[in-house]
Amino acid sequence: MLAPVFTLAVLAACAPATVAEAPVRDCQALVRAYDIPGATAKVTSATVRSSGPERCEVTGRIAPAVTFRLALPVRTYGGRYLQYGCGGFCGEVSSPAVVGCGEDTGDAAVAATDDGHAGPAMDGSWALRDQAARDDFAFRAPHVLSLVAKQIITAYYGTPPKKSYFRGCSNGGREGMLLAQRYPRDFDGVLASSPAISILQLGGIYQTWLVRSNTGASGGPIIDATAAGVLHEAVLGACDGLDGLIDGQLEDPRLCEFDPATIRCEPGSARRNCLTAAQTEAAQRLYAGPTDGQGRRLFPGRQPFGGELGWPDWFGQGDSGTSAVLAENHLRYLDFPIGTPHSSLAGFGFTVGDYERLVPESVKINALGLDLTEFHRAGGRLVIEHGWADQGVPPSMVIDYYARLAQRNGGLENTRSFARLFLVPTLYHCGGGELLTRHDAFPELVHWVETGRAPDRTIAEGHGRQGNARTRPVFAYPERARYDGSGSIDDESNFTAAPPLVNDSGIVRWLGEDLYDRRGPVAPG
Template structure:
């Protein structure tokens, strides 16, 4: 066979596979329904108490906001809280609502309501959905998360209750305002919000018709209590100074990409799957007795090797199902190296220290700190009692599946905060529990985005949003066979687009046209099958159901 014809042959073969396994590809755009007009005024009459089971709700304000230069529709800006302290905001379109509700999650330790942009669900009308978000039941206190120190109710709201009670409250308020409940409800978020998405599918399977869980912090206890502190301690010298400094990261990253770029068969300046990369940082070690920005000292080489390997206990057992992936090095800046915005700490140090001091252990029991953390099996298990309340690790999503729910998981391969391998591990276990990959892909699919950092950004591809595909899947049965990721140049123009196919399929250049255009890539199986299940000390946590709020 002509070598240049091979990609076309693979494309035809894989298309047949896609039709057999994933279903015939259908355009992702889902048309909205007719506009639903409000039946209540946006104002004082909406400011009331709703006695909902387990979610007593108070609307404290409702004000009209005019359309903003056609970029946002006119809407009713609703604020309130669910007892005791789950503060929320809803934005209810006045003239463009077509029946969909989209709820966003909250990142990090939350404690605030993020800005709520109206999403694009593929319709002709702008802002045709109602949207909502919550602060997860507490107010952020800056660099110290002391809100959790002695307040179990606030912890529980953050761990699992807040996203659920907001869904209950929002649907009731939408019904009051429009005279009808939402036709479809969706949840879309990333990071801690991705954890909330998985948690909702596991514990509250009837809250949402479709869920997007991006870069989910699903193993929250081990991630916050072990992995983050380990990152910080691994890169900190005895005098408190960082070992690998930010100025060394560009040279390390450049060497990694140079070594592994062609592993996928295409020289395009990016690593598509870091699991195929074989790179030892000794390749960029400085000459003996020197220390320059373009190379690593022997001590820095040792730290880089450790970061690529991940945390283990003294007996060699993995303490977390992840590590820093090859290609993630630019993202270490501020995550593993110090950040001025966090008082000179790295994000990993700040996250780990606050979790160990205020969140990670039962109230009234001895806590820990970044300085006191020990990476042992005993300390890992000591974190479990409280950690399971916030973990979203259960593999039992049967009720969500039977209710017709659809789940999209996604993760950036170059994520420095939440290792992408942990999400791949979870999906592998989920598939094994639910009848294999083919059966699982009928209702849950994973998309792994090359070069993307944490929830966005990255050195080639930086934007990824599968909401339109989720809506089409739920409302038209059009299971997503690809989602387009894009990267942008300094002026904001799209510099590269690539299709991301359902895992484990990968994008392969078809041999024609620009390598920066998504249309010139086809889905193919990975070059070599890989076992995505990771053996680690917390594997049993997948069998522990989390608590469910009333």
């Protein structure tokens, strides 16, 4: 799953930094070994950089093969540590952006890792025969980086970080969820964006279903960009006003019960705003989600209504699209135990047998654990943000998890005391979209951790259908935004919180329900 490149962030809600006039130790002195449970880390370089916020840039390696970078503010450190997750299959160490309370300051030490292997983010071939690399990617690398980074921070400033945060999208969001579940004392706050929590089923089953549902006999897409636009306008025409406001977006796509058959072209029709029989069938399969021949659900997700314009980029390009590359790499290299037969995009069967072959590795890598007792007890705070139009990681999968989390942890209100979910209309996977295109709940997470005041609302930004600027409030699930009847519909101040319009628990009945109770492995420490 892909993740965005993070640029300089501004924590508008954070408290003033406690300025360090000078580092306790010289940057170059950090070049040495650091021991953590089960491994040794070695800093290979440490250099002061003055472009942007002045910082000590550290690179290193945690045995056996976890490469990392850590940036330490020289004069503006305020006691925070922020670790970034990585997207896709990882393999590359991003340059972590120094973040702070102002555009020209960085008050947080920041770090990132390649998750224990090198290669392009969309290449999973490293996993075919390397169990150690698999374990690093599945559950170890982000944890051991947190241990090493905190040791280096302590060595540099003379004290450990006051507060530690993790943020990531897609696979990085999965990492954040897994850290809260299996390493509950690593981070005080976790921001999981579009989290790929059931990543093996997501890559092996769901992405395969998307591609095969939308690929014709010639290898080209059944629903191309033109057909996706026709379908999208029909969905809006049928469902836009169901939330009480015609504004070009669906506040909750679950209200929509549109049937693509209603716009199927009549035989011999010259109309352009209709779908062929093949396009109609493909759309119905995409909205339904993966099932076997008996209708048993193989995955807790499906394409949401309202996200059709995002389909061509993900699964509208045959074997070269994002979904196809993800599915092929998952099934060929990662999803089955080493030494057992693997599969492929063309060869995977949507059967109970093929589903069950995914289970052994799923327990290791999926982030479906519902017991967050220790995370809650340690004062941890979790914010999940997800786009209602996410074409890569379906929102229904995350709603299903959150509903089960509430059921397991004493009900919705008790769960909202430490974990909150924000669902953003029209937002695609990790950002972008038709109307609302940007949402960042990280400042609200910091505010929650450091003041104890939970976020009831965040703000999403983008544009209206005429191109003008649009801001909308996004309220903590299950509440929704409701227009108050006066002022611009593109101004967030004219919306209030309202109860949900859907009377649905959110829980999806599927073959993998036992996975939520199966505890995955953890690394030492």
